[in-house]
Amino acid sequence: xxxxxxxxxxxxxxxxxxxxxxxxxxxxxxxxxxxxxxxxxxxxxxxxxxxxxxxxxxxxxxxxxxxxxxxxxxxxxxxxxxxxxxxxxxxxxxxxxxxxxxxxxxxxxxxxxxxxxxxxxxxxxxxxxxxxxxxxxxxxxxxxxxxxxxxxxxxxxxxxxxxxxxxxxxxxxxxxxxxxxxxxxxxxxxxxxxxxxxxxxxxxxxxxxxxxxxxxxxxxxxxxxxxxxxxxxxxxxxxxxxxxxxxxxxxxxxxxxxxxxxxxxxxxxxxxxxxxxxxxxxxxxxxxxxxxxxxxxxxxxxxxxxxxxxx
Numbered sequence: 412x413x414x415x416x417x418x419x420x421x422x423x424x425x426x427x428x429x430x431x432x433x434x435x436x437x438x439x440x441x442x443x444x445x446x447x448x449x450x451x452x453x454x455x456x457x458x459x460x461x462x463x464x465x466x467x468x469x470x471x472x473x474x475x476x477x478x479x480x481x482x483x484x485x486x487x488x489x490x491x492x493x494x495x496x497x498x499x500x501x502x503x504x505x506x507x508x509x510x511x512x513x514x515x516x517x518x519x520x521x522x523x524x525x526x527x528x529x530x531x532x533x534x535x536x537x538x539x540x541x542x543x544x545x546x547x548x549x550x551x552x553x554x555x556x557x558x559x560x561x562x563x564x565x566x567x568x569x570x571x572x573x574x575x576x577x578x579x580x581x582x583x584x585x586x587x588x589x590x591x592x593x594x595x596x597x598x599x600x601x602x603x604x605x606x607x608x609x610x611x612x613x614x615x616x617x618x619x620x621x622x623x624x625x626x627x628x629x630x631x632x633x634x635x636x637x638x639x640x641x642x643x644x645x646x647x648x649x650x651x652x653x654x655x656x657x658x659x660x661x662x663x664x665x666x667x668x669x670x671x672x673x674x675x676x677x678x679x680x681x682x683x684x685x686x687x688x689x690x691x692x693x694x695x696x697x698x699x700x701x702x703x704x705x706x707x708x709x710x711x712x713x714x715x716x717x718x719x720x721x722x
Contacts, residue, residue, distance in 0.1 A: 423517075429447040449494070451495045451497065452494065459488065460478055481507070485498055495520060526572050529542055531569075534565060537715075540629075544637050544638070568589065574629075576631075589618055634693065643696060646707055
């Protein structure tokens with residue numbers, strides 16, 4: 412049976428969350444009922460999914476409603492940017508239930524709230540936020556971990572929430588104090604895997620708590636670095652210019668296939684345009700093989716310091 416609680420409250424992604432499901436990855440807080448912004452609830456969604464989706468799909472999406480099924484795990488419904496409803500499937504894995512709540516569900520919910528979720532890791536460096544985006548397996552979390560080893564703070568891993576101040580300055584709101592690292596990365600950093608919990612059984616990716624190096628306040632977004640693997644044996648960095656900047660933000664929006672079917676294409680374009688007019692974007696190439704996180708960190712810091720010198 413799923414580990415339920417008598418409605419604990421948490422803080423994550425800038426939101427006050429009241430949950431019927433225990434979410435140990437998040438920071439627990441005490442809040443009054445009127446301060447709750449998001450609820451996580453348990454309910455039977457099988458009938459709802461059957462009514463909404465076609466016979467060949469386990470996915471339904473429209474404005475302010477997203478329903479999807481993860482086989483052998485759960486059916487999820489995200490509604491109005493305020494509710495995440497979970498319907499566990501018999502034989503489910505509780506860790507996987509939470510993985511999708513904090514990933515795909517939260518990505519959909521943020522978009523419903525008109526908060527742009529980028530897919531990557533965000534680091535706080537000298538009072539500003541820098542996002543590292545890229546395809547799965549590019550090494551985003553590993554590179555972020557290399558920054559943590561140098562004393563910088565993590566803002567978010569996996570889902571990066573971006574909002575705007577009244578002056579239209581993009582800011583990154585803290586997610587929650589945890590990273591996900593592959594066994595190879597743990598080994599390279601001298602971290603013993605037995606101290607960490609696998610994301611799920613037989614997985615070689617681990618959850619790594621980072622409470623002591625987690626930024627608890629929002630920071631203005633100053634740069635976005637797209638990390639990609641390259642056949643070149645050297646690491647390189649190039650500025651991303653003009654319309655390509657918009658493509659990069661679209662490509663690395665978390666679950667970007669939600670955007671069109673949710674009627675959010677214009678919103679996403681307008682939001683992306685505001686971001687690219689305020690921040691620097693770079694493409695960071697790394698070799699396919701070899702551990703280059705420390706060299707990439709040096710290159711990013713040199714680039715960031717260079718931009719500050721030119722301000």
